Amino acid sequence: MTGLAFIAIGILIKLFPNLLAGYNQLSQRERENSISNGLPTFAFIVFCLMGLIIIAGYFAAFGLNKPDLSGSINISVVLIGAVVLIVFGKKFTDSPVR
Template identity: 30%
Template sequence: MDILNLIVGLFMIGIGFLVKSAPELIAGYNTMPKDKKKNVDIEGLSTFMRNGLIIIGLSIIIGYYLFKWIGFTMIANSMILIVTLVGVTILVINAQKFDKNKTKKSKLTYFILGLVFLFVIGVITYGFIPSKTIYDNDTIRFSGMYGFDISIGEIDNVELSNELPTIKMRTNGFSFGNIKKGFFKLDKFGKSRLLIHSDLFPYLIMTKNNGDKIIINFKDKIETEKTFNKIKTMIDK
């Protein structure tokens, strides 16, 4: 997570300097007809966008380490999402003051922002929905975001562990507080698939025939243990 926040933060800062030197990259302005571009204070807009994106980038980096240092891990791990959503919303709304064209696009802008906001909330809500384990003959299905199917024949070993290897970075997944779903790079294990619903052990670790690791746990440790026992029984048949 440290690396991801740093990369995203530096990327935002870089984009900030880029839009100042190349205003044509600013969405909305780059598609305007020439007669309407004349009514846009592009010097002020590009400066505003540069400063705003730099602030967003620095907030992601500093906010992550600050909240992690004071112990608010959930907020720290959500800095990219929170800062980007709030920051971009503020940028889009305030950028309107640099456009002197008499249009009705403000309502459209707010409508689009509303849709984006609802989409983000929807993704977060979907990510919080607990995965369910479904057993179908020799196949096990885990539902929900980043759910998957796996056949018993693909599993080389299954075990319970009270420790989760250190997560180095997210490669393709959902991360919000203690919830981790998708693919992450772990210390010792490398790239692994996670369906983590809490920070409570035990963790169910499945090792596939090709060496890939799948780590799962639920909010209720009893459910994690029951899932382990069921899969172990299916393997030992």
Template identity: 30%
Template sequence: MDILIIIVGLFMIGIGFLVKSSPSLIAGYNTMPEDKKKNVDIVGLSTYMRNGLIIIGLSIVVGYYLFKWIGLTVIAESIIGIVILPGVAIVVISSQRFDKNKDKTKRAKLTYSFLGLVAVCVIGLFIYGYSPSKVDISSDRIKFSGIYGFEMNVSDIDHVELSEDLPEIKMRTNGFSSGAVRKGFFKLDKFGKSRLLIHSNRLPYLIITKNNSEKIIVNFKSETETEKLFGYITALIDNK
């Protein structure tokens, strides 16, 4: 079960129930003067937003597994952005019909500011996910920065190799995946749960096996960069 998909789906559903139980949290409504709040159908608005956000949350989870099941993995792995951006836009814009005030200028500005914030967050996540991981190597430690980055001791490495093949990726358990980019934890055929920092489809793949049998698979957009990292790690292992 993909943890990220479940978390995001449940988060949207939770927000839906929250705005129904506490309508004062709805952007724009909580800053309205009391005389204008009287012209807002807050029961209808909070119910509509609850239902819309619940549908968005369920669509993320169901859509992910549906597209994954029929083999459209690229769409499945991008389902969060595909559903949230248009989904939230539709809910927020269409919810304005519950506001009977004649002057909606301020409300409209808040609405579009909220949509802009959501868009920035989603786009920012994808930009961060696609950003190349940087490697910092010292005599006894290797550090990968960026999304799902980590550190490891050189003494923890049992074996390192370059491979032209990658076992089939069965499932993403906790990570970022879009197109060829896969970062985080994935379940692989033969390897089981493994940590990936894959930036492209470019061969080869650098496979690091730790003393506890955990597999770490890394590659970059440049074949030379992957091979260079292999050389650095091999030298460190030979000298440990």
């Protein structure tokens, strides 16, 4: 369920960039930079990868007969994905239009 939710969030962000946290606080120039530089596409890719890794981790945990491992995978993927979005997402708004 969590993996599918991340994939759905990625699709929604691709269609509606305003769903990104802090997007409404950006100036008009930063919004134009972020859209033309591909921030919604980047967020879509990261969220979909997070969802796919969580789904794959769930099946891998049960394949290894360690179902407790899937919870650790979920937390790790969410934390790493959040760091990636924050660190690299800032570059999409600050850099000039390509």
